[in-house]
Amino acid sequence: MPNLKDLKNRIASVKSTRKITKAMQMVAAAKLRRAQDAAEAARPYAERFNAVMAQLAGSVGGSDSAPKLLSGTGKDDVHLLVVMTAERGLCGGFNSSIVKLAKSHAEKLRAAGKTVKILTVGKKGREQLRRDYSDLLIGHVDLSEVKTLGYANAQDIAKDLLSRFDAGEFDVATIFFNRFQSVISQIPTAQQVIPAKFEAEEGEGDGASTLYDYEPSEEEILADLLPRGVATQIFAALLENGASEQGARMSAMDNATRNAGDMIDRLTIEYNRSRQAVITNELIEIISGAEAL
Amino acid sequence: MADNMKFDLVSPERSLVSGEASAVQIPGADGDLTVMQGHSPLITTLRPGVLTVEGPDGTTQYAVSGGFAEISAEGVSVLAERALPRDEMTQEVIEGWVTEAHEAHKKAREFNNEPGPVDDAAKLLSDMVALGTHIGLDPKQPNL
Numbered sequence: 001m002p003n004l005k006d007l008k009n010r011i012a013s014v015k016s017t018r019k020i021t022k023a024m025q026m027v028a029a030a031k032l033r034r035a036q037d038a039a040e041a042a043r044p045y046a047e048r049f050n051a052v053m054a055q056l057a058g059s060v061g062g063s064d065s066a067p068k069l070l071s072g073t074g075k076d077d078v079h080l081l082v083v084m085t086a087e088r089g090l091c092g093g094f095n096s097s098i099v100k101l102a103k104s105h106a107e108k109l110r111a112a113g114k115t116v117k118i119l120t121v122g123k124k125g126r127e128q129l130r131r132d133y134s135d136l137l138i139g140h141v142d143l144s145e146v147k148t149l150g151y152a153n154a155q156d157i158a159k160d161l162l163s164r165f166d167a168g169e170f171d172v173a174t175i176f177f178n179r180f181q182s183v184i185s186q187i188p189t190a191q192q193v194i195p196a197k198f199e200a201e202e203g204e205g206d207g208a209s210t211l212y213d214y215e216p217s218e219e220e221i222l223a224d225l226l227p228r229g230v231a232t233q234i235f236a237a238l239l240e241n242g243a244s245e246q247g248a249r250m251s252a253m254d255n256a257t258r259n260a261g262d263m264i265d266r267l268t269i270e271y272n273r274s275r276q277a278v279i280t281n282e283l284i285e286i287i288s289g290a291e292a293l
Numbered sequence: 294m295a296d297n298m299k300f301d302l303v304s305p306e307r308s309l310v311s312g313e314a315s316a317v318q319i320p321g322a323d324g325d326l327t328v329m330q331g332h333s334p335l336i337t338t339l340r341p342g343v344l345t346v347e348g349p350d351g352t353t354q355y356a357v358s359g360g361f362a363e364i365s366a367e368g369v370s371v372l373a374e375r376a377l378p379r380d381e382m383t384q385e386v387i388e389g390w391v392t393e394a395h396e397a398h399k400k401a402r403e404f405n406n407e408p409g410p411v412d413d414a415a416k417l418l419s420d421m422v423a424l425g426t427h428i429g430l431d432p433k434q435p436n437l
Contacts, residue, residue, distance in 0.1 A: 041307040048303065048370055052336060052363055151305040151374075212365075215323050215337040224338050225361060228374070235305055 004278065007271040011264060018260035024090065025253035032183070032246035038149065039180065039239040046236045053229055055212070056222050057196070067219075069162075069226040072195035073171045078115045080138075080170035081106060082161070082193075084177040084237060085125030086245045087144040092252030094178060094186065094245055095124040101188040102176045106133065117170055121157060121238075138169070149242055154235030161234075162227055165194055177237040178244035184251050186244035193233050196226060296330040299368025300346060302355060304376045309355065310346070317369050318345035319362050328369050335364040341390070341420040343379070343427055344371060354379040356424060358390055359417070379428060387425040394418040 057070055083102045085095045102125075106116045118133055120126040121141040129137065141157055143149075161173060173194040178186040214221055300314035318327045320342025328335075339362060344355045360373035377386065398414035 038306070042305055044301070044308045044311075045303045045305045045372055048301075048363070048372055052361070052372075056336070154305075211334060212363075213333055213335040215321060215335060221336060221338055221361065228360075232305060 004271065004274055007267060007274065011267045011271060014260050014263050014267065018257055018264065021253045021256040021260060025250055025257060028091075028246045028250040028253060032243060032250055035239065035243040035246050036180070039236075039243050042236060042239055046232055049225075049229065049232050053196070053225060056218065056225065059218060067223050067226055069165070069194060069230070070196050070222065073168075075171045076114070078117065078170040078172075079109050080117045080119060080161075080164070080173040080194075082119045082121065082157075082173060082175040082234075083125045083129065084175060084241050085120070085122035085128075086241075087123050087142075089124055090252065091245055091249035092255075094248035094252075095122075095128065097186070097188045098176050098178055099125055099128045101190060102129070103132070105174070105176070105190060106136070119161075138164075149235075149238050151231070151235050154238055155231045157234050157238075158227065158231035161194065161230060170194075175234065175237050177241040178248075180240050180243040180247060183247040186248055191233065191237065193230050196229055297349065298328075298330045300348070301368070301370040302344070302346075302373065302376055303370070304360075304373050309376055309378070310353075312348060314346045314348040314369070316347040317371075318343075319369075319371065320344060320357065321362070328364050332364050332369075334366065335362075337362055337364075339371070339373065341394075341417065341424045343424065344373075344376070354428075356382045356387075356428065358421070382428055387421075387428075391418070391421045391425060394421045 081102050083098060085098050089095065102118070106118070109116050116133075116136055117138045118129060118136045119139045119141070120129060120137065122143060126137070126140050139160065141160070143153060146153055164170060165173070172192065174190050174192045176188065176190050179189045181187050297313040297315050300310065300312060300317055301308070302310040316327055316329045318325060319337070320340050322338040322340050325342070326337070339357055339360045341358045342356075344357050346353050346355070355373075356377050356379055357371070357373040358375040360371065360376075362369060362371045375390075394414070394417045398411070398418045401410045401414040
């Protein structure tokens with residue numbers, strides 16, 4: 001039986017753990033609200049952008065002069081997986097669910113005889129992937145110094161991707177992130193960004209698309225917008241990921257706080273029991289000592 | 294006077310304006326254009342410049358750093374890479390933008406010294422400087 005002092009220490013340490021997890025939960029809740037607002041604010045831009053891109057891609061996409069970013073390199077031998085995870089742990093299954101999805105993707109591609117390269121965003125994903133795929137990692141983007149995610153961060157990642165694409169390092173790029181569903185559910189998602197895919201939102205309005213004039217030419221606009229499209233998609237993914245991370249951390253810390261509470265209750269009962277046992281013991285000793293006289 | 298049309302100005306990070314305007318002056322890549330109700334549908338890219346909006350509450354101006362504009366029968370949407378109300382354009386902001394454009398230009402010259410990208414970067418830089426001059430801030434043009 002553990003002695004009283006040990007139990008007391010144990011209770012004190014679990015109590016301070018609970019304080020920490022409680023604080024982390026509240027911080028995550030506050031950050032979640034901000035992250036959700038940011039994701040909300042970015043939505044109109046992304047929606048409009050995609051609508052315009054879908055239209056442009058529809059009218060230019062078929063021709064031979066379509067830019068490589070849209071039509072692809074004509075091969076799909078080398079796949080680049082961009083795995084976006086958090087910089088910090090203690091957020092439940094958030095990081096591992098993304099990594100798991102990316103790994104199953106990588107295995108499928110490798111089984112099909114493709115070459116896989118991995119670019120990681122966020123420290124945690126890198127740590128997990130390094131174990132099995134250390135030879136496939138070609139780069140890492142560090143966001144640990146970033147306080148609030150800005151469009152500039154997405155642009156930097158996009159620039160990196162585009163220069164690798166121009167250098168012919170890969171044919172297809174897919175980003176992996178968690179789509180924010182609710183505080184308790186985040187959906188690991190894979191989204192192809194290069195060559196670009198835009199889902200035309202049909203069925204809205206009369207269906208017949210307006211005929212636009214283009215200034216400068218359609219091709220030039222498309223060439224100008226496609227790189228931005230990559231940045232926009234990455235930005236949207238980063239924001240979704242940010243909100244998901246805070247949501248996951250919040251529910252993980254909520255669980256941890258509750259567990260700590262349960263543990264304290266159990267330890268306190270055990271502590272009281274052994275305290276009583278000690279007292280009983282002492283009494284027995286005194287009584288038997290008195291009887292012996 | 295002219296009827297009002299819908300006008301939206303959004304940047305990747307937030308939506309700046311969503312309202313009505315009677316005329317919008319857009320710094321297009323091929324030159325400025327003014328859009329009023331009934332303009333033919335048009336998609337144009339932007340160069341860094343000043344966007345002037347004449348609305349029911351008077352005229353407001355925004356500095357934009359590039360992006361594109363979509364003009365349709367319903368109205369105008371400007372999707373700017375970065376956009377700020379003119380009052381918030383300070384010396385530091387414009388210097389930041391110009392320095393960034395300057396860096397991009399330098400990089401373009403170092404890495405692939407081809408006319409295309411370098412010219413584009415140079416144009417971006419001169420547009421940035423012109424934007425600064427236009428709104429009365431001295432962008433301290435760095436030497437090319």
